[in-house]
Amino acid sequence: MKSSVATPPYTLNHPRWYRKRVSTYWWLLRWEYLRFVLREISSVFVAWFVVLTIVQIYAVSRGPDAYAEFQDFLKNPFVLALNVISFFFVVFHSITWFNLSARAMAIRIGGKRVPGFLISGPNFAAWLVISALIAWLLLRE
């Protein structure tokens, strides 16, 4: 016979529990929360850069006239401002990403965990070197 003991009355979510609503302005409570929300928003700007790059490549493929037109578009003050803002967001996004890499990779050598800066450090260094290289390629002459 199956157990005849009835399950005790148990209310999973008691009606008298008080639930606080999350305030609409919760993200202003702490700098860490604001940073989190900004980082979420940064994805929009990252996406914008991706679209811009695709359009740029397309313009290059269509010849010098199309490219000049694209450059005019870039000179528009509104686009310029948007790109400056996007640039900062993308940098912010990248810094987070490299800092995260140190936390995501738990590498052990000889039983000891490799300290974070040895993992994120080379990432940052590579970022700088590659950026410098690209800047040099673009800016020479």
Add this chain to the structure above:
Amino acid sequence: MADTIKLEISRYSPETDAAPHFQSFEVPFRRDWVVLDALNYIKDKQDGSLTYRWSCRMGICGSCGMLVNGEPKLTCATFLADYAPASIRVEPLRNFPIVRDLVIAMNDFMRKFQKMKPWLIRKEEKPVSEGEYLQTPEQLDAYKQFSMCINCMLCYAACPVYGLDPLFAGPAAIALAQRYNLDSRDQGAKDRFPVLSQHDAIWGCTFVGECTRVCPKHVDPAGAIQQYKLTAALDWVKSVVMPWGGK
């Protein structure tokens, strides 16, 4: 220095109150007192109805977590002297339903723990007569940090993602799953994968990092989550590159 200190304590009686409100208490100020000592003093001498959880007084049972001036803290490890002479605000942990005064309902938290299958899973149990599953100190080190969790729920109170999305598995539960995944005696990583690799588990985390900051045991739940993201991503890459390579 003043010989008393003021505590503003959040009170909520489910029988009579529609919402929590603050009540002030004046307690003796002593250098060696933590917030929990002050609460015990109030309960003994001033208002026996004040309700809160505690047990060990030494940062190991994980039951005395509350918000102290808005910050998730173990009240048995939070000294009055760090706040005096200003008054101190004590509230129940954020992001959980309040049962009474400073007591929150932890049902959701417990359910999330259970979902992670937090026990050693073996493909085949070996008979007791063959002895224990042995482990080297290095193998222990691989997961030890994640095993230090005392289930205090401070990380859930600090996590805005959990506050916004109650379905999110949350920091401690994911760290717990990793504690077993990384245990050399465990063979259950595949069983936990479908639970972990979900939008409401690891992918819900956006690396706010507050859980790690408030954790009194240095568990680094944020690290656990990022590490599992890497594992899950590599797993996905493997399944694309070598679809035949049986999981």
